[in-house]
Amino acid sequence: MNKEDNETLCRVGKGTPMGELLRRYWIPAALSEDLPEPDCDPIRVRLLAQDFVAFRDSAGRVGILDELCPHRRASLVLGRTGHGGIECLYHGWRFSVQGKILQMANCDDEKLAERYRANAYPVHEVGGIIWVYLGPAQHQPAFPLHPWMEAAPEHRYTRIIASHSNFVQVMEGLLDSSHLGILHQDALPAGDGSQRYDHPGKTESFRYLTSLRAPKIEVHETSFGMYYAALRKVVHDGQPMVDTRLTAFVAPFTVYVAFDHGRVALTLIPVDDEHTYFYNITWEDERPINTEPYRSQIDLAGGTLPDVARRWGFARETHGQARTASRQNNWLQDRAAMRRGETYTGLPPFTAEDAAMTSSMGPISDRQELLVPADLAIVRMRRMMIEAARSVAAGGTPPGYETGQHPGDIVPWARKLSPGVDWRSMLPGMESVSA
Ligand code: FES
Numbered sequence: 308m309n310k311e312d313n314e315t316l317c318r319v320g321k322g323t324p325m326g327e328l329l330r331r332y333w334i335p336a337a338l339s340e341d342l343p344e345p346d347c348d349p350i351r352v353r354l355l356a357q358d359f360v361a362f363r364d365s366a367g368r369v370g371i372l373d374e375l376c377p378h379r380r381a382s383l384v385l386g387r388t389g390h391g392g393i394e395c396l397y398h399g400w401r402f403s404v405q406g407k408i409l410q411m412a413n414c415d416d417e418k419l420a421e422r423y424r425a426n427a428y429p430v431h432e433v434g435g436i437i438w439v440y441l442g443p444a445q446h447q448p449a450f451p452l453h454p455w456m457e458a459a460p461e462h463r464y465t466r467i468i469a470s471h472s473n474f475v476q477v478m479e480g481l482l483d484s485s486h487l488g489i490l491h492q493d494a495l496p497a498g499d500g501s502q503r504y505d506h507p508g509k510t511e512s513f514r515y516l517t518s519l520r521a522p523k524i525e526v527h528e529t530s531f532g533m534y535y536a537a538l539r540k541v542v543h544d545g546q547p548m549v550d551t552r553l554t555a556f557v558a559p560f561t562v563y564v565a566f567d568h569g570r571v572a573l574t575l576i577p578v579d580d581e582h583t584y585f586y587n588i589t590w591e592d593e594r595p596i597n598t599e600p601y602r603s604q605i606d607l608a609g610g611t612l613p614d615v616a617r618r619w620g621f622a623r624e625t626h627g628q629a630r631t632a633s634r635q636n637n638w639l640q641d642r643a644a645m646r647r648g649e650t651y652t653g654l655p656p657f658t659a660e661d662a663a664m665t666s667s668m669g670p671i672s673d674r675q676e677l678l679v680p681a682d683l684a685i686v687r688m689r690r691m692m693i694e695a696a697r698s699v700a701a702g703g704t705p706p707g708y709e710t711g712q713h714p715g716d717i718v719p720w721a722r723k724l725s726p727g728v729d730w731r732s733m734l735p736g737m738e739s740v741s742a
């Protein structure tokens with residue numbers, strides 16, 4: 308990829324083509340539990356290379372304002388919550404969640420209090436996540452109701468994984484079926500079905516990932532992004548079948564993948580050009596997976612148990628701290644365990660493995676690559692995102708759902724199909740933009 312395209316693809320600051328594209332969508336800013344109660348401590352939120360303060364007011368409403376006070380630029384993250392807003396320590400200006408000035412302790416001129424405002428952004432709190440819209444008011448889109456938002460809180464488990472990489476790099480890992488059976492082979496069932504890790508919802512077809520490592524990738528573009536299928540020729544009950552794993556990419560930053568029981572939505576939120584928060588949302592209709600033992604099972608399978616997340620530095624609390632995984636310590640790889648034949652990667656399964664691969668490329672990969680057919684979905688996503696960013700910069704509309712279409716219609720699956728059955732014919736009623 309040439310340097311100019313790579314810059315367009317990756318830079319997310321205000322005024323950049325990709326940054327402006329992303330600002331046309333509702334964006335997860337934090338978990339609801341990060342602001343656990345009315346008038347709790349405010350938090351700093353960094354999104355798309357901009358800093359904000361998020362707080363919950365006395366009535367429980369969430370406000371997101373520019374971090375720096377509009378008076379003389381002190382940080383509102385140091386401010387006091389209460390009396391219906393957040394109050395700057397420096398001169399006691401107090402702001403509502405809408406940015407209205409409720410008090411100006413060092414000024415008696417009520418007209419100024421009427422005229423001045425803090426920059427406040429529209430907020431929506433749904434599905435245990437605080438969402439914000441950072442784009443131009445006239446382009447604010449309808450709030451998209453994703454299928455997991457309808458699940459009761461006990462049936463939904465959300466984790467945030469912090470990554471020292473540009474968001475596109477992390478997203479590419481989710482559109483890369485061929486790495487699953489190679490990088491993650493320690494955690495997946497072997498060809499004979501035996502496995503070291505249990506996972507609620509892990510399908511039998513996972514074992515094909517480790518034995519058939521060069522899947523055929525096919526892409527079907529839609530108005531919201533694309534579906535892609537990883538096809539592996541298998542023999543099932545003596546019959547030739549095509550193991551088909553369907554993934555949906557919902558522009559600009561969400562990927563849906565399928566399991567037998569639960570489903571997973573993966574949303575990659577750029578903190579800035581070089582850091583990403585990866586919202587991993589698992590939901591399941593039958594079981595209350597947001598309780599034990601399910602949470603620990605999911606964390607074990609995904610490699611996100613709290614002690615691993617803290618030690619490897621993909622927990623938000625420890626991210627970037629000394630002694631967590633980094634280039635300097637080769638991502639805490641255990642060469643001795645590799646030599647003993649206990650592990651292929653020398654890393655905890657899945658998340659630490661992915662984090663090591665994506666951050667070892669450098670925070671923004673130069674994408675001077677030698678690609679193969681297995682990389683097709685990655686190439687198409689990049690092209691789609693660059694085109695969308697340039698189109699929006701030229702006054703076009705961002706990719707989105709068609710009228711009447713709903714994220715709940717997007718149901719990825721993993722199935723074995725008879726040879727000759729076209730997986731595209733089984734998509735849930737989607738109108739394609741191009742075949
Ligand atoms: S800097 Fe915030 S009130 Fe003066």
Ligand SMILES: [Fe+2]
Pocket residue numbers: 480486487490491657661
């Ligand atoms: Fe991975």
